[in-house]
Amino acid sequence: MSFYVDKQTQEDLNLLGRYKNNSIVRLFDETVTTGGRKLLEKMFQEPLTDPDSINKRTSIFSYFSTQPISFPFSTEEFEVVENYLASNGSENIFDAGLGIAYKKVLYVLANDKDYEQLNLEICNTIGLLIRFSDFIAQFSANTNNPYSENLELIRRIYSHPKLQWLKSQDGVKDIPLFKLIRYDYLLRTILHKEMQVLSSIVFDLDVCIAISQVAVKRGFSYANALAGNANKLSITGLYHPCIAQAIGNDLSLIENSNVLFLTGANMAGKSTLMKSFGISMYLAHMGFPVAAHRMEFSVKDGLYTSINVPDNLEMGYSHFYAEVLRVKKVAEEVAESKDLIVIFDELFKGTNVKDAYDATLSITEAFSEHSNCFFMISTHIIEVAHELSKRCDNFQFIYLPTVMDGVVPRYTYKLTQGITEDRQGMIIIENEGIIDIIKNTHHSSSVTSTI
Known part of the structure; x- marks a missing residue:
């Protein structure tokens, strides 16, 4: 059950609207990813009524407030990877391979950019996944860490047998055709569920870091x-x-x-x-x-x-x-x-x-x-x-x-x-000279009328 706030209350308190001046959601919106921004907006629309859930979230934000870290990706570089991982690959590796091979032929014969773009997306995804693994490695996964559940889930994903090739491709800028087919099939088909979970954790981490940094900056x-x-x-x-x-x-x-x-x-x-x-x-x-x-x-x-x-x-x-x-x-x-x-x-x-x-x-x-x-x-x-x-x-x-x-x-x-017992309304009115303005206007009109 969600904590209820109606539209009038939202307007009175200027809670929502990330483009509205001085809105509360805008105050906290220092997220980097599109998914992180959507998650932040969802949190604003669904406050909690369970004290344990509230305190758990609070403890996570508080934990990140003590960590001297920043989100490890820029908006632009993660957007490419976010869009790539969000798309579904072919269920059949042969169909996937034929599609990529056809793009390669068009690239060679007609300088079509689809193959080059796919190669760039996969290279960027590999690079980002490696950087994220290194970033997560700095956090302690002990049970006292309120974020340990997600940290353990991340480590399980990276230890998946089908992902052990990842580290060997660190720094890759161009991937040969057959490896490209294999990596694309693994990331978007075989490991699609794991990649979606990982993306969700990245969005959640984006929000955690953003909220904690706002808290520190503003006291x-x-x-x-x-x-x-x-x-x-x-x-x-x-x-x-x-x-x-x-x-x-x-x-x-x-x-x-x-x-x-x-x-x-x-x-x-x-x-x-x-x-x-x-x-x-x-x-x-x-x-x-x-x-x-x-x-x-x-x-x-x-x-x-x-x-x-x-x-x-x-x-x-x-x-x-x-x-x-x-x-x-x-x-x-x-x-x-x-x-x-x-x-x-x-x-x-x-x-x-x-x-x-x-x-x-x-x-x-x-x-x-x-x-x-x-x-x-x-x-x-x-x-x-x-x-x-x-x-x-x-x-x-x-x-x-x-x-x-x-x-x-x-x-x-x-x-x-x-x-x-304060009653200073008339003093403020007198300080602004409103009565004098009215009287002088009336006096000036009378003089003009007489002339």
């Missing part, structure tokens, strides 16, 4: 997954993975304290913090490194966010109604007793303050009773926070403060316990 850490019934989350030094020199914050949730209620002024960093939290939970369920100093979490069934809910003009939905439908969707999922992480950024900002107050209060209180789920909810309406503090004992009230340097606001981006 990410690896989370520890716990069974779902532990119902626990602890993050130290959480920050957004795409923000350089970001300020870290600590978060913790348990069953009897399962709601983080966040207040703070605009620009104080609430949305960024909430996205950071959602991204870390998603990556942790993938077994990927997270942007935090330390993280331990109980696995959940899925993640839902409501951060940038768009209106829907085709369906005739206003922004407020789109928000309502989003909350309804999450409510239905929570009501099915699923263990979820839910992130709501400023509920019901598309309606008037009175309705937003009433709806945020009643819906947040109702959600909080589902102690198997973890919630992070933000609001501008601090009166809601004060009322919830009287009604509920399973809330953590936190805020991101604004410090005033005279009339200029400064944001610390550092979480503080409690409920904010």
Whole structure:
């Protein structure tokens, strides 16, 4: 069973799309091979819910983070071999031989390039297979190595009796016709299954090295997954993975304290913090490194966010109604007793303050009773926070403060316990001179009209 994340959540957190600016998959995509890139994208689409599987993947990435290595092939050279090994050879060696011999005749008589290309592909494949064998030899295959299972499988493939000719062809640039027929038949027919397994391991290794190098370069850490019934989350030094020199914050949730209620002024960093939290939970369920100093979490069934809910003009939905439908969707999922992480950024900002107050209060209180789920909810309406503090004992009230340097606001981006009393909206408006602009425009129009 895969950890569930819907399209709205993917968009809110900018998870997918390797060509999208600042997407999370793009952040990690330092793969070299086409197969490695596809595997990375598959991992992003299928996060895990089994703590043992998550921790196993984490241990592999962590292992490669300690190895001073780089992927041993370039994109261009492996692409040729990747395409060659992916194609099926003839089941009959005589048919295969006749086909290659015919290419050789065309090459001699008409300078046709197919024979020359095949010769190059096989030479490149031999060279790459030898280099990969030498590369793998540097790793220890003892049982303490979390990658030992794949290392042992690689060594079994290379010890296959039909592959013992390989080392003798190191450095070969041109292969005689009959050897070419034999090698092509062995690689693409007799050993086709083994070559596909080996290719899959190369793709997996490509991803492992890429992810581990990103983790080292950016200072990410690896989370520890716990069974779902532990119902626990602890993050130290959480920050957004795409923000350089970001300020870290600590978060913790348990069953009897399962709601983080966040207040703070605009620009104080609430949305960024909430996205950071959602991204870390998603990556942790993938077994990927997270942007935090330390993280331990109980696995959940899925993640839902409501951060940038768009209106829907085709369906005739206003922004407020789109928000309502989003909350309804999450409510239905929570009501099915699923263990979820839910992130709501400023509920019901598309309606008037009175309705937003009433709806945020009643819906947040109702959600909080589902102690198997973890919630992070933000609001501008601090009166809601004060009322919830009287009604509920399973809330953590936190805020991101604004410090005033005279009339200029400064944001610390550092979480503080409690409920904010910051109300600097009008100060910011006045600092930008908006009222003066409007008044001066009106005054200028009046003068022009009089003249």
